[in-house]
Amino acid sequence: MSTNPQFLTMALNPQASTLTHRLEVLHDKLLETVPSVDRIACALYDADEDMLKTFINSTRAGRAMVGYEYKLSDSHALSAMAASGEFRVLDNIEQALLSNTGHTNWLREQGYRSSFTVPIYDGGSLTGFVFFDSMRADAFTTQVQRDLVLYTNLISMAIASELSAVRLVLDATRIARELTEVRDFETGSHLERMARYSRVVAHAVAPSRGMNDEFVESVYLFSALHDIGKIGIPDHVLLKPGKLDPAERVIMETHVDIGVGIIDRIIGTGKRQRLPDSTILRNIVHCHHEYLDGSGYPRQLKGDEVPLEARIVTVADIFDALTAIRPYKHVWTPEQALEELDRMAEGGKLDRDCVRAVHDHLAQLLLIRDSYQDDTAIASPREE
Structure with a gap:
């Protein structure tokens, strides 16, 4: 997979558009080489509430999942991934996910058959997860996984850049009050x-x-x-x-x-x-x-x-x-x-x-x- 500087600039430039639009641009580029990725989504982690919450998504097949929250500690698999930093590949969602959580039921309803999940971090702290889903079983081969890790890094960098800018504003206003x-x-x-x-x-x-x-x-x-x-x-x-x-x-x-x-x-x-x-x-x-x-x-x-x-x-x-x-x-x-x-x-x-x-x-x-x-x-x- 190749990426050009103009694409990277547009994907990461915080002044270009919203994060949602930048994710859609990344998805367009990804589909040129990995057409089986039907959905990319990011969930943010709120450490104070131990809550994962849907954030941005680019959904080309199926209905987008929005407004969903789930305690990280209620998911043994995601908690383990957050602690280890390891990825998760599900080649057959129907057989691999037997729980009845809102997210699992939604995956089945949309017809997704395989998935690839990557935890993302900022300064060593968990930011959330990036989810890649496909209507095809066994879509996430070793080569595809390597490609998606690069895209995950781009998504993580874009989110970290935006959240850092927000924190800068919050810190600056706090200092202004103190001064x-x-x-x-x-x-x-x-x-x-x-x-x-x-x-x-x-x-x-x-x-x-x-x-x-x-x-x-x-x-x-x-x-x-x-x-x-x-x-x-x-x-x-x-x-x-x-x-x-x-x-x-x-x-x-x-x-x-x-x-x-x-x-x-x-x-x-x-x-x-x-x-x-x-x-x-x-x-x-x-x-x-x-x-x-x-x-x-x-x-x-x-x-x-x-x-x-x-x-x-x-x-x-x-x-x-x-x-x-x-x-x-x-x-x-x-x-x-x-x-x-x-x-x-x-x-x-x-x-x-x-x-x-x-x-x-x-x-x-x-x-x-x-x-x-x-x-x-x-x-x-x-x-x-």
Whole structure:
């Protein structure tokens, strides 16, 4: 198998497109020499939750698997592969996989007959797995395996590059908060809850909105930066225990534009941009206080003008603001929070599907809340 520099540049260039599109480009190239590979997919590993979750895929035969999660520890085979770094070849899926997991049943339903699975790592830590599937039995010969290992390395490099860029942004914003000496700006628990609430809601609404797992993961990664602009708000406004007066509210609302400015300085713009597909990040920062009826700020967007990622984060943020401890308000019960979200959705402010996701997955959200509690009674700053 041969690869040319132009192909490698397009496959790995983070500014070229989304990871999903780059995987499709890799698949196109692979099919020239190994036409029997009908599907390439990558699942990411969340070590905190011990969870494998579908991420990106290029599926040419069969129905793509999306929105699926599975505990790594529940799979002896995958756990062993993660620990050893070894590959797995299944020449006959029907005979080799006898379990009734969602993934195994899905493989059978699609008609895949053989597979090749490779664990991928970043800095010695498990990133996830790359799966190659074929409608043919015995498709993954020794020569094919050697070719696919090269492609796996390209996929791993592309994912590592993107995640490294995300981590760079997250670290830079953390440092920015520390340099401004804004104490008790946002607890780590609040940011973790926000990210995981947003991911639950995104996971629920993505299929009906035509969004893929890469979108869900981006919302999860970027939602914690929604209020980054508050590092530029004076403490006497940000931490005021009582109601803001009109002048203070004007100051508070500037945190949105401040946040966009911070993000642009960190990741750059145009050709100097250092983060792949930053649209979702900018939309979250710029639009998370917009309401669908036009009553939000700073641009009074209406309806479809408010991007889905911002709608998701807005609902997650309100749910956390109501149910988490704040120095200036009492804690709402989950039932009270749901009633308030319903009221806002019925009033045309919030996305009904996002609110419905909170209802449908309340037990999951409460588990997140209980797992990531604030250490003190002084949690995140006021939500305005």
